[in-house]
Amino acid sequence: MIQSRGMAIRVAVFCAEPAIAAPDGYFNLAPGVTLESGETWSDGAGRYRLFGVQACLRGTTFTNSMGQKQDCGEASLAVFAAFIIDTTPICAPVVKAPELTYVMCYATINNERVDLGTVLINSGYHFAALDRDGLPQYMNYAVAEQLARDNRAGLWQFPDVQHPAILLGRASREGANQ
Helix, strand or coil: CEEEECCEEEECCCCCCCCCCCCCCCEECCCCCEECCCCEEECCCCEEEECCEEECCCCCEEECCCCCEEEHHHHHHHHHHHHHHHHCCEEEEEEECCCCEEEEEEEEECCEEEEHHHHHHHCCCEEECECCCCCECCHHHHHHHHHHHHCCCHHHHCCCCCCHHHHHHHHHHHHHHC
């Protein structure tokens, strides 16, 4: 069940099977967290963000195949929520900032462990995050993004989708000029 809570979405689901405990140094990204965006969440103990992954920005739009404007950030968020519910990822912290911990996660799909960031970006609903110099934070994600773009996966099938890093860079430059 996904319930809207203002600007956040709370992911809750009751599973018939018990959850598998995360190995030492890892933690479960289980249903019950509050999603702030398509790559950031909180669980009462802290705030977390997928390292190297950029979701669409809320308030930005794309035109779907029916000619309707859709919120790009909400599309990324919905895909992220579905992966959490369906795969119950396991995450490990990689960088800790004062109010945010960057993590990398893996999910089990068809008895195979896969990197959650790669899966999200391959779906075409997430992007490779860029650093301040405009370079990918994690090169594997840039490769996954290019494959998604080439295959016109997810949002890449819509000609007016805009890479969020470009929008953020543009906003940053405009802010610096004012």
